[in-house]
Amino acid sequence: AGAEVLQALTFYASEDKLATVGLKGKTDEINRAAVLIARSVANDKDVLVAGNLSLTWMYDPKEPKSADHVRKLFDRQLEVQMDVGIDFVIGETFSWVGEALLAVESIKKAGLPAMVTMCYEEKPESYEGYSVAECARRLEDAGADIVGINCLRNPENTLPLIKEMRQAVKCFVGCQPTAYRTPKGSPDFTSLPEFPLGLDPLQLSRAEMAHYATEARDLGVNFIGSCCGSIATHVREMARALGKLPAEERAWKSKTGKPMSAYEYYGHE
DSSP: OOOSEEEOSOTTOSHHHHHTTTOTTOHHHHHHHHHHHHHHHHHHHTOEEEEEEEOOSOOOTTOHHHHHHHHHHHHHHHHHHHHHOOSEEEEEEESSHHHHHHHHHHHHHTTOOEEEEEOOOSSSBOTTOOBHHHHHHHHHHTTOSEEEEESSSOHHHHHHHHHHHHHHOSSEEEEEOOOBOOOTTOOOGGGSTTTTTSOGGGBOOHHHHHHHHHHHHHTTOSEEOOOTTOOHHHHHHHHHHTTSSOOOOOOOOOSSSSOOSHHHHTTOO
């Protein structure tokens, strides 16, 4: 579909989180398999493979020992992922900038480029109360190579915040919004009554995602991607809009001289 980075499916693949769904003790196996699958495709397509860390639900700034615990969770995942072979690491969906900083620390300690993204619920601020710009500056100061925003918000509710980040930092900026339509005043798709199993009617069109991609480019975003709700057809249209893939094929016409499809019958273009 035109993706230039394949992100290993290791989101929520930390020990404590896996244990909540009966997969305790499977951390190494799952992280290894996820990277191997991504790597097997990437080798054929000549694209990058990103390892992945995510929020652990174990970080608590009021509990000093939680930071050390989260470090161990991240380090264990990275050890396995690096053993298989990753090009850089995406740490994502952090509401606590403190936990995001721990991800930067672990990734840089491992000697890999770090992309770390925050997510914002109803208010555009971290759980500590830091603004979008301040979160970006703290991540950049900690050594993140790419800072940005992912998940929860769709393009319409993400791009204004991305603009703040772009103006706040000198490093690269990444944007990975969701592909769901949310009502005004409720930018977080996970807060909707349709979450999680009734979201299908809220999915954005491929054209809307393509438009987002060009808007992000024009804002100076360096890493343009997508998150929950985004599928291959979205990625394909985004890639076409950014010139990463050829334009759509020619309009189909039958050779009979008369319409031979609804496409021709109604004069669609």
